[in-house]
Amino acid sequence: MLNTFLGVVYVLRHFRRYLWLNVGLVLLGVGTLLPAIPALMNGGTTPSQRWLLLAALPFGLATMAFLDHLTSLTRADLRTLSWSVVGLLVAIWAANGFVFDNHPHDFVIYGLLLLTLGALLWGTWGRWTLWQWTRVLLPLLALNIVVNGYGYFNPNAGGASQQLLPRGVASRYQRDIYDGAEAYVKQQSGFSRTATSKYYNYTNEAKTNMGMNLGVHDIMSYFSVQNAAVGDFSQAVDNSQFKMNKPINQADSRTTLNNLLGVRTIFARSNQWGMQALPEGYRPVKRHSKVVKFRDRPVHGLGNNYATTVLQSANALPLAYLQRQRLTPPQFNQLNGIDREQALTTGALIGGRVAGVPTAHYHSRARQIGYTATTDKQTVLDSLQQVVKFRQQGNQLLPDDLLPQRPSLRKYNPDRSVNIRNDKARLKRLARENRRIIQRNQARNQAGLRQLTSDNQNHPLTVNLHVTAPHQTRKTELYLELTGIQAQDFSVADKYRGSQNTQAFKNQAFTGIARLNRLRNALWNVGDGAYTMTVGSKQNVTSFSQLGQGNLSDYQPKRRVLLNLGYTTKPRRTIRLTFKGVKQLTFKSAKLIAVPFGKSYHQRMAGLKRNGLQHLRVTDNQVSGVAEATRPTVLTTSIPYSKGWQLTVDGKPTPLKKVNVGFVGARLAAGRHRVRLTYHTPGLRLGSWLTGLGFVILMGAGLWTWYRRKIK
Numbered sequence: 028m029l030n031t032f033l034g035v036v037y038v039l040r041h042f043r044r045y046l047w048l049n050v051g052l053v054l055l056g057v058g059t060l061l062p063a064i065p066a067l068m069n070g071g072t073t074p075s076q077r078w079l080l081l082a083a084l085p086f087g088l089a090t091m092a093f094l095d096h097l098t099s100l101t102r103a104d105l106r107t108l109s110w111s112v113v114g115l116l117v118a119i120w121a122a123n124g125f126v127f128d129n130h131p132h133d134f135v136i137y138g139l140l141l142l143t144l145g146a147l148l149w150g151t152w153g154r155w156t157l158w159q160w161t162r163v164l165l166p167l168l169a170l171n172i173v174v175n176g177y178g179y180f181n182p183n184a185g186g187a188s189q190q191l192l193p194r195g196v197a198s199r200y201q202r203d204i205y206d207g208a209e210a211y212v213k214q215q216s217g218f219s220r221t222a223t224s225k226y227y228n229y230t231n232e233a234k235t236n237m238g239m240n241l242g243v244h245d246i247m248s249y250f251s252v253q254n255a256a257v258g259d260f261s262q263a264v265d266n267s268q269f270k271m272n273k274p275i276n277q278a279d280s281r282t283t284l285n286n287l288l289g290v291r292t293i294f295a296r297s298n299q300w301g302m303q304a305l306p307e308g309y310r311p312v313k314r315h316s317k318v319v320k321f322r323d324r325p326v327h328g329l330g331n332n333y334a335t336t337v338l339q340s341a342n343a344l345p346l347a348y349l350q351r352q353r354l355t356p357p358q359f360n361q362l363n364g365i366d367r368e369q370a371l372t373t374g375a376l377i378g379g380r381v382a383g384v385p386t387a388h389y390h391s392r393a394r395q396i397g398y399t400a401t402t403d404k405q406t407v408l409d410s411l412q413q414v415v416k417f418r419q420q421g422n423q424l425l426p427d428d429l430l431p432q433r434p435s436l437r438k439y440n441p442d443r444s445v446n447i448r449n450d451k452a453r454l455k456r457l458a459r460e461n462r463r464i465i466q467r468n469q470a471r472n473q474a475g476l477r478q479l480t481s482d483n484q485n486h487p488l489t490v491n492l493h494v495t496a497p498h499q500t501r502k503t504e505l506y507l508e509l510t511g512i513q514a515q516d517f518s519v520a521d522k523y524r525g526s527q528n529t530q531a532f533k534n535q536a537f538t539g540i541a542r543l544n545r546l547r548n549a550l551w552n553v554g555d556g557a558y559t560m561t562v563g564s565k566q567n568v569t570s571f572s573q574l575g576q577g578n579l580s581d582y583q584p585k586r587r588v589l590l591n592l593g594y595t596t597k598p599r600r601t602i603r604l605t606f607k608g609v610k611q612l613t614f615k616s617a618k619l620i621a622v623p624f625g626k627s628y629h630q631r632m633a634g635l636k637r638n639g640l641q642h643l644r645v646t647d648n649q650v651s652g653v654a655e656a657t658r659p660t661v662l663t664t665s666i667p668y669s670k671g672w673q674l675t676v677d678g679k680p681t682p683l684k685k686v687n688v689g690f691v692g693a694r695l696a697a698g699r700h701r702v703r704l705t706y707h708t709p710g711l712r713l714g715s716w717l718t719g720l721g722f723v724i725l726m727g728a729g730l731w732t733w734y735r736r737k738i739k
Contacts, residue, residue: 030090032115033111034090034094038089038092048085052085059076064078073579073581074580097150098160100147112140124547124548136175143167150163192328192329196329200329201241202241206335207321207324208321208335209241209243212337215291222277224294225277225303227295227296235248236249239252243292247276248273256667256688258271259688264367265587266364267571267591271580271581271583272581279590280305281504282307282308286372289346293309294335294338295338296336303593305338306504306593307624309339320335321336322334342633344635344639347652347663348663349638349661350375350635352374352385353376353385354370354374354377355378366393370387376686377684378684381659395619396494396495396505396620397494397619398492398495400490401490402469403491409461411447413458415447418533454532464480464482475617476617478614490604491602491604492603494601497599500599504591504594506590507602508587509614511616513614514612518610519546522545523546523549526545554575556575556576557573558606558607559572559606560612562590562603563603564602571585594624638656641654656695656697659697660694667691668691672704672705673705676693
């Protein structure tokens with residue numbers, strides 16, 4: 028608010044008079060520049076700036092201090108306030124590229140700020156009384172509040188309203204996200220988890236915590252209801268969908284990862300079966316030989332108009348089971364993400380001495396698939412013939428994109444000129460540049476994918492990976508493993524030249540004002556490293572995103588990525604890769620890895636299921652069952668590890684261990700045992716005592732203050 032800005036300037040001018048208030052304001056300013064501060068204030072997690080809501084207190088105190096001294100402002104105070112307002116407007120002007128390219132609503136705010144400053148100057152020189160100050164500033168303050176609210180919520184003035192849904196839509200989406208298919212899952216016996224297929228929702232961010240709220244035990248939830256152990260596990264197996272605030276997401280639709288997490292059911296759209304690669308072993312539920320479909324329950328602006336099908340797997344592991352073998356940390360750490368998840372089906376990863384439990388000897392069945400990389404030239408202007416075609420088709424190359432625009436080519440190419448004689452020399456030079464870019468890219472990728480780059484218009488070049496032995500990819504889950512990822516942002520010169528080259532190819536003028544605006548935009552819109560990479564084949568499309576440094580809640584540099592291209596019984600022949608957001612991506616290595624799922628895998632998973640706890644019972648804070656084995660085993664669960672869990676075996680306390688990187692487990696002796704896991708929130712009792720103590724201190728301080736005032 029306007030008075031807040033002026034109040035902060037006033038107390039900073041009188042620094043020593045309001046020493047501790049100013050120290051607080053300075054610390055707030057410094058804290059916004061150091062990511063460690065917001066991370067600490069956000070519970071030691073991601074550096075979100077929500078903590079700045081605390082600034083309302085010192086800002087309010089500064090405003091009150093300023094208003095208390097309205098009748099005693101000095102000339103020096105007025106000069107400081109005036110120059111601060113001018114400085115603020117100049118800073119806004121400079122930040123927008125030395126133009127006032129602001130929303131019209133912003134100018135109303137600036138006008139109110141100038142009016143308030145004018146009232147201060149006039150009132151001080153006119154020696155207004157307190158009543159006069161009130162009559163002038165109170166309406167300005169009220170108008171400022173109204174304008175702020177209008178600017179934030181009105182769809183014609185601010186952007187916040189664009190993020191809001193019409194009344195009732197959010198609750199309806201929450202209720203109908205699975206089209207009623209959750210009722211089928213709840214009817215199933217025993218405890219299990221669910222997930223959704225990739226691209227089940229068009230609105231990716233809207234689905235967080237939905238499954239948890241509907242009681243179907245979805246594996247994805249927001250970080251605030253998960254702990255760090257889940258994120259450690261997700262990163263250990265190179266889950267490409269890992270984010271700081273959504274550690275598991277939907278497990279990238281990986282077969283074994285879903286099975287390890289106990290995902291018995293996957294919700295998918297009816298149009299995905301047979302068209303998109305899904306985890307192996309998950310089959311549509313049928314009734315009377317027909318696939319069960321739950322008719323789409325459309326939700327305005329959020330639905331995708333396809334029915335929901337329920338896919339179920341016979342290989343999903345129970346919540347708690349017994350592993351007869353173990354993996355040691357050195358064993359596990361030397362494996363890649365693919366083999367790590369596969370190895371966890373042969374033995375439980377557990378540190379320290381585990382008497383009587385033999386070490387598993389894991390042998391990888393994954394195989395590396397050979398390929399050749401070629402740069403796709405279909406959309407690159409690398410010859411004069413391509414330039415002519417580009418102009419004839421309305422300044423674009425792909426005919427499929429042209430069709431809906433054919434009646435209005437004039438909109439995209441006003442003079443319809445394909446004459447290249449007037450500018451032939453420059454066009455030949457630009458086309459030659461693109462040919463050289465393609466040649467260099469092809470040479471760089473000759474021994475395997477090492478680079479994705481852009482042409483001289485800053486358009487990304489697509490690279491195709493041609494599989495040398497497609498039959499080796501049949502009946503496998505195919506992965507693309509990228510290591511040593513480095514991104515190169517567009518420089519200011521790159522952005523300027525890209526626009527200049529595009530205008531030349533389009534036969535459109537690059538005027539002085541256009542040049543100035545492009546240079547201004549390039550200078551004031553510096554990239555923060557964010558990009559998206561998409562990988563696809565005829566059977567599947569997948570992608571991953573590197574969030575930029577401006578995304579304080581989820582930013583994390585990705586130097587290696589393991590992308591799941593899905594399971595299919597058909598051979599994969601060509602894998603297409605493209606990207607957007609940066610100029611170039613380079614890789615230390617890029618491997619295609621195929622993981623077969625045959626009889627031995629299904630037998631192994633069936634054996635683990637038979638070793639599940641008998642009479643398993645799951646309540647809000649307790650898991651119990653009966654374990655029976657003829658030799659020592661490792662109790663293995665997919666319950667996220669926390670110090671709040673306590674284990675009793677046959678009624679006797681037993682030490683817990685962390686298994687499989689992030690889950691609760693323990694060594695069990697041979698025989699039949701009654702196992703009970705009970706959860707107590709860590710620190711809850713101490714927190715209750717401290718809360719009670721704080722209340723007593725507050726009441727005592729209040730009574731003491733009241734008593735002292737009464738005596739006086």
